[in-house]
Amino acid sequence: xHDVLVIGAGHAGCEAAAAAARRGARVGLLTFxxxxxxxxxxxxxxxxxxxxxxVRELDVFDGLMARAADRAAIHRRMLxxxxxxxxxxxxxxxxxxLYQAAIMALLRDSGVEIMATEAQKLIIDQGRIAGVExxxxxxxxxxxxxxxxxxxxxxxxxxxxxxxxxxxxxxxxFALAQQVREIGLGQGRLKTGTPPRLDGRTIDxxxxxxxxxxxxxxxxxxxxxxxxxxxxxxAITRTNEQTHEIIANNFDRSPLFAGAIEGRGPRYCPSIExxxxxxxxxxxxxxxxxxxxxxxxxxxxxxxxxSLPADVQLAFVRSIAGLERAEIARPGYAVEYEFVDPLQMNxxxxxxxxxxxxxxxxxNGTTGYEEAAAQGLAAGLNxxxxxxxxxxxxxxxxxxxxxxxxxxxxxxxVSEPYRMMTARAEYRLALRADNATTRLGPAALAACCVxxxxxxxxxxxxxxxxxxxxxxxxxxxxxxLYAPYVARQQREWEVxxxxxxxxxxxxxxxxxxxxLSNEMVERLTAARPETLDHASRIAGVTPAALxxxxxxxxxxxxx
Amino acid sequence: xxxxxxxxxxxRPPAAVSIIRxxxxxxxxxxxxxxxxxxxxxxxxxxxxxxxxxGDLLDEALVLRFDSPASSTGExxxxxxxxxxxxxxxxxxxxxxxxPELREAQPGEFTRRAFENGRIDLTEAEGLADLIEAETExxxxxxxxxxxxxxxxxxxxxxxxxxxxxxxxxRAIDYDEEDEAIDPAxxxxxxxxxxxxxxxxxxxxxxxxxxxxxxxxxxxxxAGKSSLLNAIAGQERAIVTDVPGTTRDHIEVPLxxxxxxxLLTDTAGLRETADVVEAIGVSRTESLVERADILLWLGESNxxxxxxxxxLVHSKVDVRGGAPEGSLGVSSVTGEGLAALLEVVxxxxxxxxxxxxxxxxxxRQAALVEEAAExxxxxxxxxxxxxxxxxxxxxxxxxxxxxxxxxxxxxALFSRFCLGK
Numbered sequence: 001x002h003d004v005l006v007i008g009a010g011h012a013g014c015e016a017a018a019a020a021a022r023r024g025a026r027v028g029l030l031t032f033x034x035x036x037x038x039x040x041x042x043x044x045x046x047x048x049x050x051x052x053x054x055v056r057e058l059d060v061f062d063g064l065m066a067r068a069a070d071r072a073a074i075h076r077r078m079l080x081x082x083x084x085x086x087x088x089x090x091x092x093x094x095x096x097x098l099y100q101a102a103i104m105a106l107l108r109d110s111g112v113e114i115m116a117t118e119a120q121k122l123i124i125d126q127g128r129i130a131g132v133e134x135x136x137x138x139x140x141x142x143x144x145x146x147x148x149x150x151x152x153x154x155x156x157x158x159x160x161x162x163x164x165x166x167x168x169x170x171x172x173x174f175a176l177a178q179q180v181r182e183i184g185l186g187q188g189r190l191k192t193g194t195p196p197r198l199d200g201r202t203i204d205x206x207x208x209x210x211x212x213x214x215x216x217x218x219x220x221x222x223x224x225x226x227x228x229x230x231x232x233x234x235a236i237t238r239t240n241e242q243t244h245e246i247i248a249n250n251f252d253r254s255p256l257f258a259g260a261i262e263g264r265g266p267r268y269c270p271s272i273e274x275x276x277x278x279x280x281x282x283x284x285x286x287x288x289x290x291x292x293x294x295x296x297x298x299x300x301x302x303x304x305x306x307s308l309p310a311d312v313q314l315a316f317v318r319s320i321a322g323l324e325r326a327e328i329a330r331p332g333y334a335v336e337y338e339f340v341d342p343l344q345m346n347x348x349x350x351x352x353x354x355x356x357x358x359x360x361x362x363x364n365g366t367t368g369y370e371e372a373a374a375q376g377l378a379a380g381l382n383x384x385x386x387x388x389x390x391x392x393x394x395x396x397x398x399x400x401x402x403x404x405x406x407x408x409x410x411x412x413x414v415s416e417p418y419r420m421m422t423a424r425a426e427y428r429l430a431l432r433a434d435n436a437t438t439r440l441g442p443a444a445l446a447a448c449c450v451x452x453x454x455x456x457x458x459x460x461x462x463x464x465x466x467x468x469x470x471x472x473x474x475x476x477x478x479x480x481l482y483a484p485y486v487a488r489q490q491r492e493w494e495v496x497x498x499x500x501x502x503x504x505x506x507x508x509x510x511x512x513x514x515x516l517s518n519e520m521v522e523r524l525t526a527a528r529p530e531t532l533d534h535a536s537r538i539a540g541v542t543p544a545a546l547x548x549x550x551x552x553x554x555x556x557x558x559x
Numbered sequence: 560x561x562x563x564x565x566x567x568x569x570x571r572p573p574a575a576v577s578i579i580r581x582x583x584x585x586x587x588x589x590x591x592x593x594x595x596x597x598x599x600x601x602x603x604x605x606x607x608x609x610x611x612x613x614g615d616l617l618d619e620a621l622v623l624r625f626d627s628p629a630s631s632t633g634e635x636x637x638x639x640x641x642x643x644x645x646x647x648x649x650x651x652x653x654x655x656x657x658x659p660e661l662r663e664a665q666p667g668e669f670t671r672r673a674f675e676n677g678r679i680d681l682t683e684a685e686g687l688a689d690l691i692e693a694e695t696e697x698x699x700x701x702x703x704x705x706x707x708x709x710x711x712x713x714x715x716x717x718x719x720x721x722x723x724x725x726x727x728x729x730r731a732i733d734y735d736e737e738d739e740a741i742d743p744a745x746x747x748x749x750x751x752x753x754x755x756x757x758x759x760x761x762x763x764x765x766x767x768x769x770x771x772x773x774x775x776x777x778x779x780x781x782a783g784k785s786s787l788l789n790a791i792a793g794q795e796r797a798i799v800t801d802v803p804g805t806t807r808d809h810i811e812v813p814l815x816x817x818x819x820x821x822l823l824t825d826t827a828g829l830r831e832t833a834d835v836v837e838a839i840g841v842s843r844t845e846s847l848v849e850r851a852d853i854l855l856w857l858g859e860s861n862x863x864x865x866x867x868x869x870x871l872v873h874s875k876v877d878v879r880g881g882a883p884e885g886s887l888g889v890s891s892v893t894g895e896g897l898a899a900l901l902e903v904v905x906x907x908x909x910x911x912x913x914x915x916x917x918x919x920x921x922x923r924q925a926a927l928v929e930e931a932a933e934x935x936x937x938x939x940x941x942x943x944x945x946x947x948x949x950x951x952x953x954x955x956x957x958x959x960x961x962x963x964x965x966x967x968x969x970x971a972l973f974s975r976f977c978l979g980k
Contacts, residue, residue, distance in 0.1 A: 049733050080732065082740055084943035087732050423729035429947060485947055492954075548675045 002028045002141040003387035004380070005132050007119040007176070009037035011369045012361025012376035013147035014103055015063050018110040019380030020145075022062060022449040025387055027112045028139060030132065034116040038068070038103025040096055040369065042194050043300050044292045047220060049079050049089030050420040051370035053401045056090070056436035058377045059221045060458070062450045064106045065373045066221035072098035073220075074232045074294060075213045085478040086429045087422050090220055095229065095293040115139075120175040122183075122357065129356030142356060142387035145379045146180075149362040149372070150192065150337035153177035157255040157334040159309025177338055183354065187341035190417050191256075192367055193271045193305035196313045196332040198323070200291060200299040208235040208289070208322040222437055222457055232291050237322045238284040239272070239304070246316040247276045253309050255334065271334070272304040272316075287320065298329055307334030339365040342409040343527050348382040348392045349375060349406065352506075352528065358383045365414030366405070374402050381447055393447045398427050398493055399439045411527050411537050427489055429482040434475045437461045502532035504553050513552040520545040561634065561672070563589060564664035565655045567648060574643035579651055581637045582630075582669060585660035590622065590637035592658055593651075597637065600626040608639065610654050617654060618647045632669055633676025709918040717756070717931075718956050721949060724748050728946035741942050749945070753935035756928050763912055765919035767852060771813055771822035772908040775847050777864070778857025783874035783891060787857070788812065788825040790891035791901065816905045819912065824851075852911050853904060860886060868911075870903055924959055931955040 004020040006013045009031035017029040031037060040046075046069040047055050059066035075093035107114065121133040122144060131140035153174055156163045180186055213231035251257050254273050270278065275285055288302040301323075306313060310331040317323050342364040344351055349364075351357040360379035361372035381393040395403035404425045409418060422428050431439065441458035444450050450458070470476040479486075506528065510521040520541060529535040535549055563583025569576070581589055590597050592611045598604035602624065608617040621640040630636040641647055655661055673679050727745050767773075776784045792812050814821045826844040848854060848864050856863040857874045860883070872889055873882035876896060882888030887903065889896035913919030920928060931952040938945055 083732060084941045086943050421729070421733040423733055423946075426950060429943070485944070488951070551675055 002026050002113075002139060004028075004143045004145065004383045005030060005119075005139055005141040006145040006147060006380070006383075007132065008147040008149055008361070009034075009114065010041075010147060010149045010361060010372060011038070011065065012149070012372035012379070013145070014038050014107060015058065015065065015373045015376030016145040016147055016358070016360050016380030016383065017112040018064055018107060019061065019377045019449060020143075020384040020387075021110040021112050023381060023384035023388065023390060023447065025384040028141070029107070029112050029114045030117055030119045030134060030139075031114065032116065032118060034114050037107060037114060038064075038100045040094065040099060042192075042369075043302055044096055044099075044290055045091055045093050045302075046099075046369060047089065047091035048370075049087060050401065050422045050424070051368055052079075052088075052090040052220075053422070053431065053433045053436070054370040054374040054405070054420055055220055056222075056433045057400050057402050057440055058374050059223075060436050060440040060454075061377055061381070061444045061447065062454050063373065063377045064103055065370065066219075067223065068099055068102035068106060069094055069220045070224040070226075071102040071228055072096075073227065074229050074291065075234055076218070076227075076231070077211070077214055078216070078218060084429075084481070085434060085474070086432050086482065088433055090218060090433055092220060093232070093234065093290050096296065097293055098229065118175075121179055122176075124354065127354070129354060143358065143383040144356065145358040145360055145376075145383050146176075146363060147359075147361045147372070147376060147379070148176065150335050152180065152338040152363060154335055154337040157307045157336070158331050159253055159255065159307065159312070161309075162255075180338075180340060185340040185344060185351065185359075187339055187365070187414075189336050190339050190365060190414075191334055191336045192362075192417060193307055193334040194332050195272075195301050195303070195305045196317060196328045197292070197330045198289075198299045198301055198317070199327040199329050200297045202325050202327045203235075203289065203299060204322045204324065205235060208237050210235055211288070222461075223453060229294065232294070234291070235289045235322070237287050237289065237320055239287065239316075239320055241283055242319040243316045244276045244283070246312065246319055247273050247308065250308055250312045251277065253312060255307050272306050273308060289322075304332070305334075306332040308332075337362070339363055339414065341413060341526075343411070343413045345410050347394050347406055347410055347530070348385070349379040349410075350382060350386065356383075356386055358386075364409055365418055366409070367417035367419050371405060371418065371420050374405065378402060378406060381449060391447070393443065397425070398496070399431070400436075401425055401431055404431075407534075407537065411529060411534055413527070427493075429485050430489065432475075432478060434478060438465060438475065496533050499533035499536060500531045502550060502553050504529055504531060504535065504549070506530075508552070513548055516545055516548055524549070563661050564668055565589075565652070565661050566664040566669070567652060568638075568669070569643075576640050577643040577648045579639045579641065579648070579655070580669065581639075581655065581661065582632045582634045582664075582672065583661075584627075584635060585658075586635040586637045587624065587626075589655065589658045589661055590624065593617075593654060594620075594622050594637075594639075597624045598622060600624050601629075608641070608651060608654070610650075611657050617650045618642055620651075628676065628678075631678065632672040633678045634672060710920070710924070713759075713918055714956055714959055717752070717928075718953065720748075720752050721931075721953050721956065724752065725946065725949045725953065728942055728949060731942050732946060741940065741945065745942075745945065746938060749935045749938050749949075753932050756932040756935070759920065760925060760929055760932065763910075763919060764925060765913060765921045767908075767912055768820065768919070771820035772852045772911055773822050773824065773850060774853045774855060774904060774908070775824045775826060775851035776855045776857065777826045777844060777848050777851075778872075778874075779862075782857035784825055784857055786891035787855070787872070787874060787889065788823060790894065790897060791823060816901060816908065819905060819908045821904070821908060853907050855900075855904075868907055870900070870907070872900065927955045927959050 003025035005028045006017040006020070007030045009029050013029060013031070014037055017027045021027045029037070046065060055066050055069065069092050072094035073092040074095050077091050079089035079091055080087045117134040117136040119132045119134050122129060123131040123133055123138065123140070129144050131138060132144055154164070211234040213233070217227060219226065251273065256271065256273060272285065285303060287304055290300045290302055292298040292300055310328070313331050314328055317326055317328060340359060340363055344353065345359060346352050349358050349360060351359065358379040360375040364375065366372060366375065378393065378395060384390060385392050395406055397403040397407045401420060405420060408424060425431050437458055438461060441462055445455060445458055464470060464473070471480065510516055510524045523538055523541055524535065527538045529538060532546070532550055532553060535541060536546055561583055563581065563585035565579065565581040567577060568580040569578040587597060593608050594606035595609070596606070603621050606620060606622045608620050609615060610617060618641045623638040625636040627633060627635045639651060641651055656663065724745060727742065727748065731739070731742055731745070776788055778784055792814070812823045814823055824847060826847055848866065851866065853868045853870065854864070854866045855870050855872050857872050860871050863869050863871065871886040873879070873886040874889055874891070876882060876888035877890035877893045887896055887900050889900050934948050934952045934955070938948060
């Protein structure tokens with residue numbers, strides 16, 4: 001018998017399984033193929049602005065991603081260096097194979113049992129999760145984390161070709177998707193895309209602008225053993241008018257514009273055909289050529305994700321400087337997949353109406369490895385709490401990007417793939433990539449999920465804060481820079497704290513509150529906020545509705 | 560469930576008609592207890608109002624019925640338009656008080672319910688508060704324009720402008736692959752918006768419309784200040800709108816001059832003095848002069864206190880003879896020059912008021928717009944701090960429309976309402 005079963009061994013699933021195991025749970029990790037655990041199915045980079053913050057945060061809880069990224073890093077760049085330290089974004093290019101090997105090694109150390117089988121059905125007993133039915137038989141467990149990414153009823157598009165499956169050459173989870181819909185969790189479809197992979201030996205690197213790795217020796221994890229791989233160069237090139245013409249001439253062959261894809265894609269990470277259509281006035285778009293590995297010739301051209309037919313892809317790629325003779329090793333494609341409505345979860349990422357069931361990663365409508373991994377951490381910590389009767393670990397948007405993301409997902413819901421950005425964090429000046437240990441260290445210690453080495457690192461860091469030398473550290477200087485702004489924000493928090501104290505009973509029937517319009521009743525019923533503060537952040541909830549809710553909640557409390 | 564409340568909603572009796580309003584879930588039941596039966600919703604009917612216990616006839620009144628949520632408070636409402644005698648009104652209010660489900664309304668409670676039930680938003684609620692307090696025609700129009708959301712639309716436009724600037728800053732932070740320093744267009748946009756806010760801040764506020772333009776009469780002792788005040792108050796064209804309140808060390812007379820509300824104030828004479836009591840009076844006078852919108856100075860022109868709006872008055876022109884250049888000769892005894900003086904005061908007062916159909920800010924709103932303007936003027940040089948500054952400016956506007964610190968704004972606002980409004 002397992003305490004926690006995790007379905008899917010992507011970035012969310014691996015983190016969830018390892019996090020639950022670190023809290024002492026017996027964990028089974030179910031995946032189609034064991035060798036696929038921790039695969040980077042899209043670009044070979046980890047981190048970035050906002051995303052890098054998430055990686056640093058999950059690292060404080062001994063999450064896997066930061067340490068694996070350090071072991072596999074072949075190019076590192078601190079983004080936004082010319083701006084304030086609050087928005088510096090650490091990003092590394094990782095060697096795919098090394099990254100996956102690092103994740104596998106970390107998983108093995110954590111004691112997670114990896115099981116290669118298809119999860120077909122959730123077993124529900126008296127309104128609670130009781131296990132998972134698999135190809136190999138029934139596996140009882142106290143809690144389950146679904147982290148199936150894009151694999152729920154997924155479909156891939158390359159031009160006019162449509163293939164079932166969540167990643168090139170792999171299967172999709174249809175049986176589970178069916179049940180997720182039956183339980184009432186299904187929400188709709190989203191779309192994501194990936195660019196063609198190029199053979200690096202056919203690129204004329206000498207013609208391109210080089211982007212070297214940072215010379216500073218920073219690492220993703222606070223516990224890093226330093227830079228372990230040789231550092232490569234990336235290169236930059238651009239699309240041109242000819243490229244745009246080729247793409248525009250083939251709009252009718254794009255499944256995106258022909259209407260074959262119904263799912264909504266992210267506005268902030270559009271496919272190249274989308275960019276050409278929507279920003280017709282731009283005569284060039286930047287492309288970063290990122291090597292996929294040390295002993296790998298594949299190159300990931302970041303910036304031209306596409307689902308155009310393969311012949312069109314080759315034609316437009318070859319119109320780009322440096323790529324005139326480039327060979328496409330694998331064409332780009334779009335994936336359309338089912339996601340669940342994250343409004344149905346509470347702040348622990350547990351489905352409110354089905355105790356013991358947790359959801360993490362792209363299935364919740366997010367995009368990106370880092371977003372998935374961070375949710376995996378939260379879901380894993382809380383699945384262990386549910387199974388072993390430990391304290392829940394809740395993340396607060398005032399102290400972490402993780403809190404911002406979970407808050408946004410569970411209160412606002414998702415209408416396009418959710419990506420972390422610093423703009424989502426109103427208290428961004430206090431939420432820096434350099435102070436994750438300060439912010440979350442005490443919570444990580446309280447959750448009893450870290451190694452001795454980590455515990456010492458957190459304790460040392462917190463002790464250093466109290467010493468006179470603190471002002472000489474990079475973090476100490478950033479603290480001083482933002483101090484007046486942060487002091488002002490802390491006054492704002494008082495309001496938040498007060499509104500957080502007004503709890504809204506879960507059984508409250510919004511339709512009985514006088515003065516709430518039908519629209520407000522619908523929005524509030526869908527999100528079921530736990531406090532007045534939560535309610536204030538639900539999209540479209542008006543001040544009038546808030547005050548009516550305030551009155552109703554305080555009256556109910558008094559009655 | 561909310562209580563059912565009642566109150567006299569029109570001015571104090573005696574009056575031709577007095578309006579008593581009942582709002583809440585039990586309003587219709589209560590209405591039937593007193594009026595026997597109610598008309599259909601949104602209809603008026605004449606009914607005999609009777610005491611709920613004795614059945615004695617209290618009054619014959621016009622009764623109106625509104626059903627939740629289509630009423631001004633969003634609740635069930637019954638309105639009695641009774642005869643406006645003191646005894647009649649008191650007896651109806653007492654009768655309502657006998658009905659167990661009912662209680663007397665707190666000040667501002669009707670409007671508060673309208674707000675809480677989503678019938679009006681905060682700027683509309685403020686406009687309504689001004690409307691209720693309005694006494695003259697131009698006041699009413701300004702208040703109405705506000706209540707109808709003119710200000711809200713303007714604030715929304717500013718919010719949109721701020722959002723656009725914020726978006727610009729956020730793009731530079733989250734999506735700038737080239738990692739450039741600050742965008743000059745962003746700095747420029749902030750400066751433009753700040754200038755627009757400044758131009759609004761230089762416009763007249765709404766308070767003078769409501770409280771009246773403060774016209775202060777000052778000068779040395781025995782300059783004829785009190786006589787001038789009495790002469791003005793006695794003029795037919797200056798309608799005295801109320802009996803002066805408690806006479807302390809100064810006298811205030813509210814007037815309406817060509818539809819413009821004016822608060823005319825007489826002061827103690829200004830002079831150096833050793834007398835303690837008189838010294839207190841003098842220092843009060845100085846503060847009154849400071850707060851005056853218009854100052855009528857009855858002393859020598861070179862002794863006039865520094866003030867933006869001074870009218871030099873040469874008093875006792877019938878005795879002292881011709882006024883010097885730049886002064887208005889006035890006689891409180893013969894009435895000579897009074898009309899000219901009132902003309903000057905009216906002209907200057909008018910310039911201090913928001914024009915009748917313009918949207919005007921009140922002081923609270925102006926303070927928040929000022930806060931936003933100051934933030935935009937003191938822009939930091941780092942993009943992240945610019946974004947933070949824009950967020951703070953957005954919050955200032957959020958407080959205007961009641962988005963942030965909901966309870967504080969509500970408490971401050973609703974305490975302004977009179978009972979029964």
